[in-house]
Each structure stands twice: as C-alpha cells, then as structure tokens.
Amino acid sequence: MRSAYIWKKKKKEKERRMIRSMKELFSQMGSSIASFMFIWAMFHRYFPHHLQSSIERLFDRFLNLFYPYIQIKFHEFSRDSFRRNEAYAAIET
Numbered sequence: 001m002r003s004a005y006i007w008k009k010k011k012k013e014k015e016r017r018m019i020r021s022m023k024e025l026f027s028q029m030g031s032s033i034a035s036f037m038f039i040w041a042m043f044h045r046y047f048p049h050h051l052q053s054s055i056e057r058l059f060d061r062f063l064n065l066f067y068p069y070i071q072i073k074f075h076e077f078s079r080d081s082f083r084r085n086e087a088y089a090a091i092e093t
Contacts, residue, residue, distance in 0.1 A: 043055075074087045074088045076088050
C-alpha cells in the first residue's frame with residue numbers, strides 16, 4: 001500500500017518536471033521567433049536593396065544545401081553548340 005503511494009508520488013513529480021521543461025522549451029522558442037522577426041524587420045528596413053538581394057540569394061543557396069528533394073536540371077541544348085543535349089533526349093523518351 002505504501003509503495004503504491006510512493007510510486008504515484010514519483011509519477012506526479014515526473015509529470016510536473018516534464019510540464020515544466022515543456023513550458024521552458026516553448027518560452028525559449030517564442031523568444032527565438034520574436035528575435036528572428038525583429039532582426040528580419042531591421043534587415044528589410046535598413047539594409048540597402050542591392051545588399052538585401054545578394055544576402056537573400058546566398059541564404060537561399062545555403063538553405064538549398066539542406067533541401068530534402070534533389071533537383072537535377074538538364075538543359076535541352078548544350079552550351080557549346082546548338083545540338084540537342086544527349087541526356088535531355090534520353091530523359092525525354
């Protein structure tokens with residue numbers, strides 16, 4: 001009887017710790033999102049437009065490194081001449 005009481009008490013304490021850690025996680029996540037939004041707004045407002053476009057392009061390239069879907073592009077015509085690319089022709093059939 002006493003061991004069941006101790007077990008329930010330990011279980012409740014474990015649940016309280018888990019809820020407390022979840023609250024801390026969400027508060028940190030909210031703070032991080034707010035910081036990101038503030039930095040993003042300052043970036044768009046005070047950076048010159050030509051720097052914005054180049055930084056955004058570099059950021060997009062960086063994010064594409066972690067993109068889970070691979071995209072391979074085959075051009076229809078080769079760059080050297082106006083002949084049709086063999087790989088493109090093979091894929092097309």
